[in-house]
Amino acid sequence: MEPHEAAAGPGDGVLDLSRLSLNNLTVDTVSEERKRDTRQLYLNYNRLASLPVSVFSFHNLELLDISNNGLTVICEDVARLGKLRTLVAKNNRLDDLSLPKEFGSLRLEVLNLSGNRFEEIPLQCTKLRRLRSLSIGGNRLKSIPTEIENLTSLELLYLGGNLITAIPAEVANLPYLSYLVLCDNRIQSVPPQLTRLHSLRSLSLHNNLLTYLPREILSLVQLQELSLRGNPLVVRFVKEMTYDPPSLLELAGRTIKSRNIPYFPCDLPSHLLHYLDLASKCPNPKCAGVYFDSCVRHIKFVDFCGKYRLPLMHYLCSPECTSPCSSNPQSDAESEDESSVPADRLQRVLLG
Structure with a gap:
């Protein structure tokens, strides 16, 4: 089967050689020249149990999508992708031991690990200082590590659909955080320290166990949307x-x-x-x-x-x-x- 190359734009008749969608049968047949030109590589929906070694020879890769496979581990060779900025690995079988020790050395800006089996946020992820978007929704997380404060470039944090019971005050140390999604968890209270999130525009807390909100939340002057449905606080109102x-x-x-x-x-x-x-x-x-x-x-x-x-x-x-x-x-x-x-x-x- 031949690699799929997306057109650069409607009506221009030119192929975008920087974007490549492959299946498991063709990933090892790509020429060295084509690998050098590829910036985006899509390997989603391929039933992969492990990543082909040849993936790590795409040295100019900036986006790698390995979603919807059967991956249980991301091998240490991923550190060879020095230009990688976006990694989408949602809906696999990854867990707390799936990421290599050197994962934190990547220069990622977007990381999506939603729909996996993590019970904790891997500490390797908290070393990604350039990270702007982190999504680990639909896992089995029970807590948010205090090391989350190390992600000082973070703008979006998506942790919905987990088992989280508390929001650590350290989340308030993320100066650029604009979107915080903590819906569908077991959170019982909101720390007043969140008032320091001066860039926060959206806070999703629906379907938790909240019975009250701290008065300090009024200080979030940039906040445009607060989702509270499905909490005892709102259920009491409605009843x-x-x-x-x-x-x-x-x-x-x-x-x-x-x-x-x-x-x-x-x-x-x-x-x-x-x-x-x-x-x-x-x-x-x-x-x-x-x-x-x-x-x-x-x-x-x-x-x-x-x-x-x-x-x-x-x-x-x-x-x-x-x-x-x-x-x-x-x-x-x-x-x-x-x-x-x-x-x-x-x-x-x-x-x-």
Whole structure:
């Protein structure tokens, strides 16, 4: 079978000799001249149990894709690829002992090890000082090593779909980190030190065990998206968004209070007088209602001076108070804020 060479561009009729897709039958038949010209080599979906030795003779290689094979080890010869910048090895059978000791000497900028069998992030990976993107999602990681702070060039860290229980404070020492994906883990809390991630734009924490967020998270002024769905924090919000119709007693009490019907201690029994004293005024400025035992629990996103939007729980007297035209006390101010604050400064919390 012949090597597959991708066209350089639509309509130009010229082959891009820097990009080469091979299967296991042709990798050993490539000419030395062709190896010298190749910058990108794709060996994915080849059922490889090990890498052919000839791969390491592509000395000018900048990208190597060995995804979706049956690899259990990456041999030490990979260190010979001195110009390699991107290594994609997802969906193999790699584990904690699969990387060579000299792996950290590579000058990688992008590394994808997702869909393997790692239980720990190999320390060799934490020596890749030029690394900008590290993906180890869908493995069996239980923790994040403190040595992660050594990856000072990191912009994207993808660790979703693991068994991680905690975020070490050392993650906050990554000055250029813009995307942090920790969804589908077992994380119970967010360290307040993350406020030092001044470049962070997206934080994915959905499907974890979070029950609260530190107030310091409001200091992440560059954060544009925070995903929280599937956490006890959000589940509690959603479950409490219920409304039980008021009793006849409450309806009568609401009528007396909202219409300012006068009454005196001699008119009512002491327990009814006490009940009327428990009335809570509806916070909706367009509603003069009150409530006692029955209220609407309603989530409202509040914009903090254009820096961040967080869900707050509001207790309203009736479902009508949740309509767009008459919400909580901050509804008017929010609509004005959202029209005056640039869209790129309004950030969102994803609850579902």
